[in-house]
Amino acid sequence: MIFTNFLNSWLNKRIPIARQVTLDYKKIFVFPTKYGFLYSLMLALMLIGSINYAKSLGYALTFWLASIILLGIIHTYKNLLGLTIQPGKQMAVFADQEITLNLNIIKHFENNRHDSIIFKYGQSARQLSLINQTSQQIQLRLPAQKRGRFQPERILIETYYPLGLIRAWSWIKLDIQILIYPAPLKNDVLKYEIVQQNNETSRGQLMTKGGDEYYGIRDYQNGDNLRHVAWKNYAKSQKLSTKLFVNHASPSRDIHWQNFHDNNIESLLSKMTYWVIELSKQGKEFSLTLPDNSHLKQGSGTSHETSCLEALANY
Amino acid sequence: MISFQIRRNGLFWIILAQLIILLTHFSRLPFSLIFFCLFCVGVRTAIYYDKIDYPKTLIKFLCITLGLILTIQEYHSIIGVEPGGTLLIISNFLKLIEMKQKRDIYITIILGYFTILSGFLFSQTISTALLMIIATVIMTAALIGVNQSNSRFQPFFAIRYAGIIVLQSAPLMLLLFIFFPRIPPLWNISLDETRAQTGFSDSISPGDVSNLSQSSALAFRVKFDSPIPDQSKLYWRGLVLSSFDGRSWRRLSYSIDKRRGNEPSQYWENQILQSDSEINYTVTLQPMNKKWLFTLMMPSITQNNLIFRSDFTTITEQPIRKLFQYQLTSNLNFYSSGQLTSQQAEIETRLPQWSNQKSIEFARQLYQKSNNTADYIDKILNHFTTEQFYYTLKPPFLGKNSVDDFLFTSKKGFCEHYASSFAFLMRAVNIPARVVVGYQGGEINPLGDYVVVHQYDAHAWNEVWIENRGWVRFDPTAAISPTRIEKGIEQAVSNEDSFLENDYLSLSRYKSNNLINSIRLYLDSANYLWNQWVVNYNTQKQLDFFKNWFKGFTRETIILLLGIFISCTTLLLSYFFILKLKPKSVDPLTRDYLHFCKQLNKKGLHRLEIDTPQTFANKIILKHPELTDRINYLTYLYNETQYGNKKNNDDKIKQAMKRIIKKIHKQS
Secondary structure, eight states, rough: HHHHHHHHHHHHHHHBBBBSSEOOTTTTTEEEEEHHHHHHHHHHHHHHHHHHHTTTHHHHHHHHHHHHHHHHHHHHHHHHHHHHEEEEEOEETTTTTTTEEEEEEEEETTTEEEEEEEHHHHHEEEEEEEEOOOOEEEEEEEEEOOSEOOEEEEEEEETTTTTTEEEEEEOBOOOOEEEOOOOOOOOHHHHHHHHHHHHHHHHHHHHOOOEEEEEEEOOTTTTTOOBBBBBHHHHHHHEEEEEEEEOSSEEEEEEEEGGOOOHHHHHHHHHHHHHHHHHTTTTTTEEEEEOOOOOEEEEHHHHHHHHHHHHHHOO | OOOOOOOHHHHHHHHHHHHHHHHTTTTTTTTTHHHHHHHHHHHHHHHHTTTSOOOOHHHHHHHHHHHHHHHHHHSOOOOSSSHHHHHHHHHHHHHHHHHOSSSHHHHHHHHHHHHHHHHHHHHHHHHHHHHHHHHHHHHHHHHHHSSSSSOOOOHHHHHHHHHHHHHHHHHHHHHHHHSSOOOOOSOOOOOOOOOOOOOOOOOOOTHHHHHHTTTTOOOEEEEEEEEEOOOOGGGGEEEEEEEOSSSSSEEOOOOOOOTTTTTOOHHTEEEEOOGGGGEEEEEEOOSSSSSSSOSSSEEEEEEEEEETTTTOEEEEESSOOOOOEEEEEEEEEEOOOOOOOHHHHHHHHHHOOTSHHHHHHHHHHHHHSSSSSSHHHHHHHHHHHHHTTTTTOOOOOSSSSSSHHHIIIIOEOOHHHHHHHHHHHHHHHHHOOOEEEEOOOOETTTTTTTEEEEEGGEEEEEEEETTTEEEEEEEOHHHHHHHHHTTTTTHHHGTTTOTTTTTOOOGGGGTTSSHHHHHHHHHHHHHHHHHHITOOOHHHHHHHHHHTTTTTTHHHHHHHHHHHHHHHHHHHHHHHOOOOOOOOOOOOHHHHHHHHHHHHHHHHHOOTTTTOHHHHHHHHHHOOOOGGHHHHHHHHHHHHHHHOOOOOOHHHHHHHHHHHHHHHHOOO
């Protein structure tokens, strides 16, 4: 535990968080793999054999193979050297969805071949080869996260190429903020409430301009316009009812937190999210009032939807 | 975890490398084992193409048993260098069959490297080395192939990259090879490299030397410090044979009066050496599994690990089983003021009773007619030339009384026939005489300025004790065939076309062809240098190398130089590592756009730092109103992709940019 902490603080100093990272000598670590150790053991045995049998060519082969693994260090290192990793455009996601991390990888040395480079984040891994192109985009799939702003941990970049005897790697931390919207939770709270709200706040507008679609009836309340009384219904049931209409053209609505009567903030936000998506899908205008009573003005369209979702995510 | 699939990228190279390694061991392995290995390759290929499944445990066990049985059948053991090396190859090919996971590949490759190394136990020639380098490159290509990305099959990239890595590591290898201290063996291992080597045994019968002369194998190479002496003076003494049984000449089983390299000896002090005819030379002897060395008369000084014998031959303590180098000083002019002891005189005149009676009779008659020993010798040599004696590589078979048969019946013989009968005729009249075998002459390689002595230079001659002169060399062959001594065996037997009759592959056989001959000389010269500087690079050579290069340097200067060298290399390397990189900050789209702006800049459309894409677009439109639609479309796409929600328009944007550039280009 202490060691991990120490390692982390050391790493944070050595490879600090950055908008983009170019892999250079400070950021690349090199160490033999288990096959590299096996190979070294082989070299030791070969040297003993050459000494004992006094074979000059045995010495030569041993030294040649030793030089090859030493050269292998440089070649493996070179395979990572000069790669610039920068975040691509990050798409916001909902809380129950897996995250796609877009990374642009650009090479610094145009003539370098970068082959078999593995990008790892948790269980997710992607292999990259930058052979003839100068840049490429890769996508790492990260597991779903909680609502809010998500900053990915360190990404492991490693390679065993070309010999498999040496591993070169780096742990980089990119300054990426991914917005996680609340997961939409289906509910019909607003199906009814929205209309009632409209009736109460802008009844006249509804009567004169709107009322293009019959929605349903409810009991007559004092103050309801008599013109909207369902007289046919009254004839049948001897009871006064008021006809309700919905205006699909451009009535304005507010997705207000109080309407959801939910004490759990997460599920409340999820329910609100559902309606933000739903109303946007229907192309309706709406406004949003969050539990801290901050208010997003009425609007419609994708950009309005995005800002509403952002507000929900950031709450 | 996806199950690991061995890619053909790696597999192809592994199999190829195995086959090349097999090729280097080809001459050593029995056919059954070669078929066994090829069978393994076949099985592996079938597995790759899904024709058969990976073998089950029982089948694997059977394969291992079969490999063991084949090895034991060939070598009657599984312990030792030969069977050990063979088992290594077998295990390598068996591993090929069951190679399934990444780990198995690495084990196979490492086994492969060991097998390459084991090849050097049996052969260290240039051709073996070249094949081994190729095998190493291919093995490395296999490593690269295994680690290459899945998506593409690029076998030739792997081999090229492997070649680059191997070449780049060569300088480091050379440095290590030169400077790494050579350590004596950690424990004793006897290693016999002398399989079916040709050379002298310690006795000689009629026909032995002529058999040896059929071989073009190398005997040794000599480098002289001074100019190379005349070919007719190059008598390389190997063995002195003093005991005759009527047919064969043998070495005396006991040795008299040994002395080590530089110790003085009573016996030697009687030798008067002419110091002005001293020559120094270095011999590189091919292993023949024998103790005797070949020297010019009269060897005087040498290294301490050699032993001089009283018959002026030089031997080692242990049979020579690998390439061996020794330095000697010889005096070509010498004479002895000493006397033979009566015991020695008796030994050197002893003849078997009841054999070759006719020859003894002949000798006595001839001796009576002679004035003195010298006259007698002259008369015998004359007899060889005047009578119808022939010098031939294909002498007829001789019976029990070989001297009688030769002198009076066949009259056809090779040097050992003449030497044997000459010594016999001397001893028959109590003149001490003996047979010396070794090599005569040698070929001068003008490229390296050294002498090459082949097995076909094998020769036998005589030494006769003459008062106040000591042992004097007589070569009856020179009387019959002076060409043999002056020009060498090939010229001497040129009329009967018997030179290297059955050795078709030997380049020496085709000496008369100028091209082949110069190729042969180049090859030999390369081999000589190779043996000198690579195969025989030992502690001594290493020291010599340092002495030559750092002549006049003190220990401190050498350490200082080494320090400077190491720090320079480190600095160079670290420059490469520490090299600061200017980050390439922009994403591909922005970069494309900036490139687009740069191109327009050449056309006089300048974009200021503060210009947004829209304002820049307006500037373009002002100049090129006909492009309004295109530019507006581009700006819309760009803004939407960069700042809005549209994705994956990169290609469209690129195309739009290209078209605009083209249009503007056309106008100007």
